[in-house]
Amino acid sequence: MVKVVVDAMGGDEPPETVLKGIELALEADKELTVVVAGGADVVEPFCKEHDRTEPLVTTEVIAMDEHPAQAVRAKRDSSIVRGCKAVAGGEADAFFSAGSTGAILTAATLYVKRLKGVSRPCLAAVLPGLDGHQTVVGDLGANADCRPEMIVQFAEMCGALAKVEAGCSHEPSVGLLSNGTEDTKGSEQSQTYFRALTEAAEQGAVAFAGNCEGKDLLCGDYDVIVADGFTGNVALKSMEGTAKYIAGQLKAAAKRSPLNAIGALLIKGEFARIAEDLSGDKHGGAVLLGLRAPVLVGHGKTSPQAVKNGTLAAVRCVNEGLTSHVAAACAPTGAEQ
Amino acid sequence: MVKVVVDAMGGDEPPETVLKGIELALEADKELTVVVAGGADVVEPFCKEHDRTEPLVTTEVIAMDEHPAQAVRAKRDSSIVRGCKAVAGGEADAFFSAGSTGAILTAATLYVKRLKGVSRPCLAAVLPGLDGHQTVVGDLGANADCRPEMIVQFAEMCGALAKVEAGCSHEPSVGLLSNGTEDTKGSEQSQTYFRALTEAAEQGAVAFAGNCEGKDLLCGDYDVIVADGFTGNVALKSMEGTAKYIAGQLKAAAKRSPLNAIGALLIKGEFARIAEDLSGDKHGGAVLLGLRAPVLVGHGKTSPQAVKNGTLAAVRCVNEGLTSHVAAACAPTGAEQ
Structure with a gap:
C-alpha cells in the first residue's frame, strides 16, 4: 500500500x-x-x-x-x-x-x-553492464565540488542503492572514476578522493577497488562507481550523447540504402531496448540518495x-x-x- | 616528399x-x-x-x-x-x-x-558530429591538472588542428566542457577556466562560446571543445565505453533471433564505419599539439x-x-x- x-x-x-x-x-x-x-x-x-x-x-x-x-x-x-x-x-x-x-x-x-x-544528497543511477551486471553510478551532478568525505559517503549510499535496485547481494565493490586505472592516476582533486576511499576501506566502511575509467561505467566490473558531480555529469552526458550519435547515424544510414533500411528496421526494437537500458529509464532515471x-x-x-x-x-x-x-x-x- | x-x-x-x-x-x-x-x-x-x-x-x-x-x-x-x-x-x-x-x-x-x-602539449582528437560537422576535443589526458592559462592555450592549439584536420575555415568556436551550459555551471576549477577563456575572448584570442556538456562532444555545434586532461579523458573513455557497449549488445541481440541476426548483418558495415569515426582512427587517433x-x-x-x-x-x-x-x-x- x-x-x-x-x-x-x-x-x-x-x-x-x-x-x-x-x-x-x-x-x-x-x-x-x-x-x-x-x-x-x-x-x-x-x-x-x-x-x-x-x-x-x-x-x-x-x-x-x-x-x-x-x-x-x-x-x-x-x-x-x-x-x-x-x-x-x-x-x-x-x-x-x-x-x-x-x-x-x-x-x-x-x-x-x-x-x-x-552531508549532501547524491544523484545516482543504475547503469547496465555488458555482462548483465549492473553498476550504480553517482554523483551525476548534484554536487559539482566535493570534499573527500562526501565521496566516501556517496560510495556508501550508492552501495545501498546497488543492494536495493541492482541486485547486489555482497559488500558492493567501489571504483573511483579517474583518467586511468593505476593508483597514481588522477587529478590532484581525485587523488584526495582516492586517499579518503583508501582510508575508509581500511576501516571497513567500503570495499574500495581503486581507480577506474570512463569505459568501465558500462562494463559491469564494479557494483558502484563514484565521482564528484562535475565529473559524473560529464561522463553521463558523454554516454547519452554517444548513444544519440549512434542512433542518429544508423537512422541516416537507413536512408542511404534499402538494405541498410531493412537492417535498421529489423534491429529497431533491440536498439530501442538498448537505448532505454542506457538511459536509466528502466529504473526511473536517477535517485536522490x-x-x-x-x-x-x-x-x-x-x-x-x-x-x-x-x-x-x-x-x-x-x-x-x-x-x-x-x-x-x-x-x-x-x-x- | x-x-x-x-x-x-x-x-x-x-x-x-x-x-x-x-x-x-x-x-x-x-x-x-x-x-x-x-x-x-x-x-x-x-x-x-x-x-x-x-x-x-x-x-x-x-x-x-x-x-x-x-x-x-x-x-x-x-x-x-x-x-x-x-x-x-x-x-x-x-x-x-x-x-x-x-x-x-x-x-x-x-x-x-x-x-x-x-606551456604543455595537449592531446587532441577530431570527433565526428551528428550533422557532419567535426569537433576537435582536447586535452584528452596529457595533463590531469591544468592552470587556467593552459586551457586557453589548448583552445588556441585545438583551433589550429580544427583548421588543418577538421575543415574549419573561420575563427573556431570554443566550448568549455562542463556539467551544464549556463555560465554559472561548473566546478570551482572549471569556473577558473571559464573566466580565463572569457578574458581571452575579450582580447580576441579565442571565440569562446561558453560552457557545454558531454552530449555536445558529438553534436557538431562547436569547432573546439576544451577540458583539462582529467575531464577530457573521462569523457573520451565514457564515449568509447558506450560505443563498445552498444556494439556488444547488438551482437548479443543478433544471437537471440534470426531476424535480429539478419538486421545486424545488414548494418554491420555501417556500424563499423560509425565506430571507426567515433574512435578518431580516421584521423590517426590523437595528435599531440x-x-x-x-x-x-x-x-x-x-x-x-x-x-x-x-x-x-x-x-x-x-x-x-x-x-x-x-x-x-x-x-x-x-x-x-
Missing part, C-alpha cells in the same frame, strides 16, 4: 504523457496509490476517472530552464515544491518527477530533508513507459527500505551533519 | 599489423617515405622489400603498461625514443605510434620538444587501416603546416615557457 506523488507537470513532454505513465503504473501495481500533482484542469479529471489516485492541485509550474534555487523559493505552489512537502508531511511515501533536476534537488533538500549524518524519503528524477524527455518505470522504482525503493539502507550505510562514518 | 617515422613495435597488435598499415599508406601516397622503427628482424626484411622505406633499427620496446617516465628514461633504444629523436634531429618530419600514450608524450616532450611559448613537429598517437588496439590513416594524417599535418599554425595560434597570448 505505497503512495507515490507523481509530478504531472514535470519534463519536456505534455502532462498527458505523464498521466498515461501513471495509468500504466496503476495497472502494473494494484497496491499502488498515486498522488497526482499539477494544475486543476490536468489532475482533477484524471483522478475522477481513476481509482487509487488523489489530486494534489497546484497553481505554479517550474520550467526546465529556470534557476533552481530562485524558482523553488518563488514558486511555493509548484508541483515540485508541493510534491516534496507532501512527502515531508507524511502524506505520501515517495516523489517522482521528470522535471528540472536542479529544482527537485533544491526542493527535496529543503523540504524532504537529509538523513541525519548525510541521502534524503528522508525516496525522491526519483526522470529524464525531461520522458515517455509513459519511463514514468511507469519511475513510479514503480519509487515503490520498490519504499518497499525495500532504501532510506533505512542508506541511513545504515552512512551511520558508521557519516559523522558530519 | 614527406618522411614519417612509424613505430612498428607500438600497440597491442603484432608488428605485422603495423607493417601492413605502412604498406597501405605507401600505396596511397606515392610521395611518402616511411622510416620504420623497430627490431632488426621486423624492419630490415620489410624495408628491403619496399621502396620509400628506411629502417630505424632499435633493440628495446616500451610495453603498453610500463611507467611512462621510467620507461623513456631506461629504454633509450626503444622505437618510441629513437623515433622522437629522429624527428628532433630532422631525419624525419613527423612521428606516428600506436604505443603507450604516456611514453609517447614523455619522449616527445623530452626530445621533439615544445614550441616556444607552449604544441610540439616542434607533428606527433600522432594511435589506439593501442590498432589495425592496418588505422595505421594507414595515422601515417597519412601525419603527412597532412606536415603538408598543411600544423606546427606553424599552432605556433601562430599560441603567439599572441602564449607568454609562458
